[in-house]
Amino acid sequence: MRPLVIALGVCALSLAAPAEIVDRIAASVNDTAIPESEVRKAMVVSALTPEPGESPEAFRARVIDALIDQHLEYEDASRFGPAPPDAAQIEEAMTRLRDRLKAEGKDPAAEFAQAGLTTEEVRSSLERQLVIARYLRERFAPIAFADEQQAREEYEKRYVPEQAAAGAAAAPFESVADEMRKRSSERAFDEEVARWIKDLRQKSRVSIYRIPLPAPSGSERPPTLLFGAAPTPPSAPTPTPGRTPAS
Secondary structure (H helix, E strand, O other): OOOOOOOOOOOOOOEEEOOEEOOOEEEEEOOEEEEHHHHHHHHHHOOOOOOOOOOHHHHHHHHHHHHHHHHHHHHHHHOOOOOOOOHHHHHHHHHHHHHHHHHOOOOHHHHHHHHOOOHHHHHHHHHHHHHHHHHHHHHHOHHHOOOHHHHHHHHHHHHHHHHHHOOOOOOOHHHHHHHHHHHHHHHHHHHHHHHHHHHHHHHOOEEEOOOOOOOOOOOOOOOOOOOOOOOOOOOOOOOOEOOOOOO
């Protein structure tokens, strides 16, 4: 399954003084703003990491895309009033996060501080993720169950070619049958979730913004879009509606 983004909290644009903007809207989902500060937090403590050769702009776009998906997932899950995870589950998730950061050679406390996250804010984000994970499992796991035929299809169409490409002999189906069922179920689960997310996107109002560059003194220049669209007056950020692929 794809990794979830740690920094999930979304809030309105904040102002520290009458004309001093200390945060900007990076995206909006059904009129709820995702501020730039949340994107920065996610880029520091998220399980998402830059891919080889990926530019900072492309990585930022991918993080925003994941934040949008998580907002939609949590919004849909909340409609069914799921039971909150217990303290032990949250603590276990916190331990896994700390262990992952340490394995990457990072100090968890320093990473949280750099992202502007308190320990309680991290716990709150993990709790949201656990709610989403439980909802997805309860909704899609039953229909993603793999039977014998699907396991054999996984074996013949994917496992055997993979082993051949690696120059290794394929093990007999009987010895890897459980693994094939698991692989097939996970694949079906991810496909069902992807279709569901695509449907949520199509039914939602999603906009992504680019931070406008400072205009030369005395000039009026509309803000620049992240992924391009017709310019609009400079009185408000310009949205890019619909799903925007993170490339």
